Amino acid sequence: MIPQNILYIAIILIILYLAGITFAYWFFLRSKRNIEMKESEVKHRMYELAILKEIADRTGYSLNIQKILDVIAGSLNQFLEYDVAAYMLLNPDKIIFKSDLQHSVSPQFIKEVRGRMLKSLAAILGRDLTNVSVEETITGALMLEATDEPVRSYFNIPLVIGDQLVGVLTIAHRKEGFYKEEEMSILYKIVSQASQAVTKLEETVKTEQRKTAAMIESMIEGVVMTDRDYRILAANAAARNAIGYEGTELPTIFDFITGLNGAFDIKEKLEESIKLDKPLTFKNVMLRGKYYEVLISPVKSDVGVIKNQILGGVVVLHDITHEKEAEKMRDDFTSMIVHELRSPLGNIKKIGEMMKSTKVLENKQMSSEYVAMLSESSSSMLTLLNDLLDAAKISAGKFTVEKKESNLKELLLGRVKFFDTTARDGKIELSLSFEASAPTTASFDPVRIIQVVNNLLTNALNFTPPGGKVAVECFLHKKGSTIDQEATKLQLPWIASREDSSTGMLDDCLVIAVTDSGEGIAPENFGKLFNKFTQFVGAARENKHKGTGLGLVIAKGIVEAHGGTIRVGSIVGKGTTVYVTINL
Amino acid sequence: MNKKILIIDDDKIFSKIMKDGLIAGSQGKYDVFVAFDGVEGFEIATREKPDLVMLDVLMPKLNGLEFLQKMRAEEWGKDIPVIMETQLSDLEKMSEGIALGVRGYIIKSDYSIEAILRQVGDVLK
Numbered sequence: 050m051i052p053q054n055i056l057y058i059a060i061i062l063i064i065l066y067l068a069g070i071t072f073a074y075w076f077f078l079r080s081k082r083n084i085e086m087k088e089s090e091v092k093h094r095m096y097e098l099a100i101l102k103e104i105a106d107r108t109g110y111s112l113n114i115q116k117i118l119d120v121i122a123g124s125l126n127q128f129l130e131y132d133v134a135a136y137m138l139l140n141p142d143k144i145i146f147k148s149d150l151q152h153s154v155s156p157q158f159i160k161e162v163r164g165r166m167l168k169s170l171a172a173i174l175g176r177d178l179t180n181v182s183v184e185e186t187i188t189g190a191l192m193l194e195a196t197d198e199p200v201r202s203y204f205n206i207p208l209v210i211g212d213q214l215v216g217v218l219t220i221a222h223r224k225e226g227f228y229k230e231e232e233m234s235i236l237y238k239i240v241s242q243a244s245q246a247v248t249k250l251e252e253t254v255k256t257e258q259r260k261t262a263a264m265i266e267s268m269i270e271g272v273v274m275t276d277r278d279y280r281i282l283a284a285n286a287a288a289r290n291a292i293g294y295e296g297t298e299l300p301t302i303f304d305f306i307t308g309l310n311g312a313f314d315i316k317e318k319l320e321e322s323i324k325l326d327k328p329l330t331f332k333n334v335m336l337r338g339k340y341y342e343v344l345i346s347p348v349k350s351d352v353g354v355i356k357n358q359i360l361g362g363v364v365v366l367h368d369i370t371h372e373k374e375a376e377k378m379r380d381d382f383t384s385m386i387v388h389e390l391r392s393p394l395g396n397i398k399k400i401g402e403m404m405k406s407t408k409v410l411e412n413k414q415m416s417s418e419y420v421a422m423l424s425e426s427s428s429s430m431l432t433l434l435n436d437l438l439d440a441a442k443i444s445a446g447k448f449t450v451e452k453k454e455s456n457l458k459e460l461l462l463g464r465v466k467f468f469d470t471t472a473r474d475g476k477i478e479l480s481l482s483f484e485a486s487a488p489t490t491a492s493f494d495p496v497r498i499i500q501v502v503n504n505l506l507t508n509a510l511n512f513t514p515p516g517g518k519v520a521v522e523c524f525l526h527k528k529g530s531t532i533d534q535e536a537t538k539l540q541l542p543w544i545a546s547r548e549d550s551s552t553g554m555l556d557d558c559l560v561i562a563v564t565d566s567g568e569g570i571a572p573e574n575f576g577k578l579f580n581k582f583t584q585f586v587g588a589a590r591e592n593k594h595k596g597t598g599l600g601l602v603i604a605k606g607i608v609e610a611h612g613g614t615i616r617v618g619s620i621v622g623k624g625t626t627v628y629v630t631i632n633l
Numbered sequence: 634m635n636k637k638i639l640i641i642d643d644d645k646i647f648s649k650i651m652k653d654g655l656i657a658g659s660q661g662k663y664d665v666f667v668a669f670d671g672v673e674g675f676e677i678a679t680r681e682k683p684d685l686v687m688l689d690v691l692m693p694k695l696n697g698l699e700f701l702q703k704m705r706a707e708e709w710g711k712d713i714p715v716i717m718e719t720q721l722s723d724l725e726k727m728s729e730g731i732a733l734g735v736r737g738y739i740i741k742s743d744y745s746i747e748a749i750l751r752q753v754g755d756v757l758k
Contacts (some may be wrong), residue, residue: 095704388720395742401748403650407657415653539707 097235100124102373112207114138114215115145117243121218122149129232131220133159137166137207138216143182144170145216150189154198159187160223161200167366169205170217202227206240211248263298271341271366274348275302277323277359279316289613291336291366297467312336313343319362323347326359333373334366342367378582389433393426400426436599440581443606450494450610457498457559457631458489464502468510476515484524484539485506491559493631497607498561505563505602505627514626518542522562532560532616542566544626546618555630558613562628569621578617579605604629636757637681639666641674641700642689642702647741651687651749656663671695671703677703678713685757686715687739689700690730700734 103124118136125134135148143320146166148159163183171178202222208215219238220228262283265272271288275281279302284294292308294300300308305315313334322329335341344365350358400423411416432469442448466479472479483489502521509519522541526532532552536543542564570578581602601615608629619625638655640646652665666681668674672694678686686704690697697717704710717730717738730738736756739749 345739391720391742392644392647396644396650398742399647399650399654399746403654403657406746407653409653418649426646 071406075159080306093231096128097238100128100235101239114210114247114345115147118208118216118218119147119249121239121243122147125149125220125236126151128235129220130227131222133162134219135162135219135221136165136216136218137170137183138208139170139174139214143184144178145186146183147186148188150187150191152223153190153192156193157197157201158221158223159191160202162219163199165203165221166205166217166219169207170214171553173207173217173593174216177361177487198223204228204233204236204238206233208240211251227369262481269368271364273305273315273364273366274361275319275364276361279319279362281305282361287368288364288366291339291341291368293337315364318343318345319364321345323359323362333369336366339368339370339410340373342369384581386433386437388428393430396426397423436603439603439606440599442608443603444581448606448610450497450607452491452494453493453609454490455495456490457493457500457523457561458483460495460499461502461523461561464499464506465521467503468506472519475510475513477510477513478518479510479521480518481521482523482541484522487523487525487559488633491631491633493611494607498631501604501607501629502561502563504604505629508600509563509565509567509625513565514567517566517624519565522560522564522628526552526555526558526560528556532628532630533618535560536562542624542626544569544618544620546616546626546628548616549618552616555614556632558630558632560628560630561628564624564626566624569623569625570617570619571621575617575619601627635662635664636685637664637666637683638685638687638753639668639674639678639681639683640674641692641697641718642652642687643669644689644690644741645669647746650746654746654750655753659754660744664755671697671700674700675703678710679707682709685753686713687718687753688715689718689741690720697731697751698733701730704726705733711730716752 096397113139118138122134122136125131131150132152132154133150137147138145144165144167148162150159163185167178169185200221201224204220206218207220220236220238222228222234265274265283266285268285269287271291272283272285273281273288276281281299281302284300284305289295289300292300292305294304294308302316309315313331313336318329318331322345326347328344331343331345333340334343344367346363346365347359348361348363350356350360399405400419403409404419409419439448439570459520461481465479468479506519506521513519520542522536522539522543524535524539524541526535531549532551532555533543533545533549541562541564544564578601581599605615608631612632613630615627615629617625617627636659640648640651640655644650646723648667648669652667655663655665662705664679666683667679670693674686675695677683688697688700692700695703701715704713712734715730715734717735718741719738720741737752739752744752
């Protein structure tokens with residue numbers, strides 16, 4: 050007989066055991082369910098991620114929202130059952146409506162989907178869309194005889210890029226209660242991820258565009274960019290200036306056509322460049338008094354599936370006015386050299402003809418006249434050639450001087466004496482003042498310094514009217530005071546140079562100056578004084594005074610080869626001072 | 634009566650040769666006057682009313698074309714035949730000269746004295 054208490058214990062133990070098993074089983078079931086749920090959740094997430102990734106891969110770095118929506122709509126059937134997946138996109142002038150039919154539905158069904166989408170768009174936008182044209186595309190089977198069932202399940206996902214509503218994506222089914230939270234949320238995620246990607250990409254692109262725009266805007270070259278339809282996408286300041294466009298808005302292709310004023314058919318050339326798919330260059334396009342070299346090139350994409358596709362064109366306006374001017378100056382220079390050489394050479398030839406055919410040689414006076422003319426013609430050619438050679442050496446930096454201790458005072462006295470007759474013929478008072486404090490000798494190339502003084506004196510005498518004065522001045526410059534101050538202190542006739550204030554910095558040196566009371570030099574001609582091209586051509590054109598016009602250019606070269614400087618001060622109607630410095 | 638020819642050219646050597654050449658070549662039938670710039674040329678032209686003017690293009694004070702315009706504006710100067718002296722480089726100026734009734738031109742450094750004399754003779758015929 051089993052004692053009763055043992056039985057109780059046994060029963061309790063059995064109950065406990067059963068309870069334990071039950072609990073364990075319950076616990077097991079619960080855990081299993083949890084794990085299953087988690088597993089399914091993970092699977093779901095993995096699936097979501099897979100779809101998101103696939104969509105991301107397929108859309109790439111596209112900014113084309115329609116293309117992205119096509120990809121999304123095309124992937125929906127992988128995880129969602131529907132009859133119609135459709136999207137609407139707002140364009141400035143129309144609405145694009147595209148629907149993908151998974152099962153055949155009736156036209157009425159599509160019409161209903163379309164109506165609902167338009168209505169929700171209008172509601173979100175707060176705008177009446179009844180008169181906006183809708184461009185409709187349907188893929189899939191539309192069956193006229195399909196059962197005329199209405200839309201029973203339906204949900205909308207607004208498409209927002211940045212803060213702007215750009216459209217709506219809609220899923221519709223004939224059956225009722227078809228879509229639960231889950232489906233909606235996954236689609237919502239997909240769409241919002243795509244929107245975010247586009248938004249970010251747009252921001253990046255905009256930032257880059259702003260950088261590029263700032264760069265283009267500041268370029269010296271005129272730059273115009275167009276799309277394939279020749280709509281202007283960018284036109285920088287230089288390009289706007291080139292066509293004289295003053296508006297604040299971006300100019301249109303028509304502004305360019307008007308602005309170019311027949312000088313250049315921008316649209317035709319762009320078409321040509323895009324059609325031939327190669328860059329075209331047009332030289333010497335004259336626009337509002339300037340010369341341009343115009344380069345037109347197609348712009349191609351270099352990324353993604355549209356690689357090598359032509360996106361538009363770019364027009365670069367390169368201002369070549371300076372080059373043209375320099376070219377013209379060189380041409381003028383060359384033709385002037387030829388001209389200047391031909392004249393004396395032609396004369397030498399004619400002198401020969403005269404001597405041969407007429408009685409020049411029998412007449413003693415005529416013979417000596419003709420011989421003198423021969424000598425003058427040949428020496429003027431020689432002077433010209435020597436000047437040209439000097440000027441060429443100077444600009445090539447190959448000009449050298451032979452310095453030796455020489456007597457400057459004697460040199461200047463000799464020059465004044467040499468020009469005395471010319472001065473007297475021109476009724477000009479020529480004087481020399483050599484300051485007592487200045488050393489009479491210095492180290493320089495006497496032949497070359499004579500050339501400089503000759504040039505300064507020739508110029509001064511040529512440009513001084515009868516009754517005027519030409520003064521040759523020589524004094525010592527001390528560092529610390531300006532040459533202008535020193536000349537004033539010595540009470541010399543003097544026209545200050547505009548750049549004279551810097552001469553205080555110059556080390557002690559000798560100053561040789563020639564001051565005339567002549568016509569003076571107009572300020573606008575100051576810059577041309579030392580330009581060999583303009584000087585030479587000017588002198589030849591004017592033919593006013595003998596010489597090649599290269600004198601000052603060469604004088605500057607000689608003085609600078611000595612380590613000195615040459616300066617000009619002039620007042621129209623009052624006179625001119627040209628001085629050179631010679632280092633001690 | 635001798636024909637009067639006025640040479641206006643700042644190239645003194647060329648003018649001298651042409652003067653001598655014209656006188657010698659015509660056996661003294663031409664009276665030749667020389668001026669070295671347009672202003673002086675205009676003074677002589679006004680005084681002498683020449684039968685022919687030989688005119689340089691590039692000259693100080695009054696250049697060849699300016700002289701021509703000025704002379705054509707005068708009653709006496711309307712029909713005076715003019716031969717322009719040029720260098721090859723100013724041939725483009727010729728069209729302006731032709732518009733002002735220039736009868737011919739010589740290229741200074743290329744033409745021989747003989748050729749110039751022939752041209753002068755043709756114009757004066």
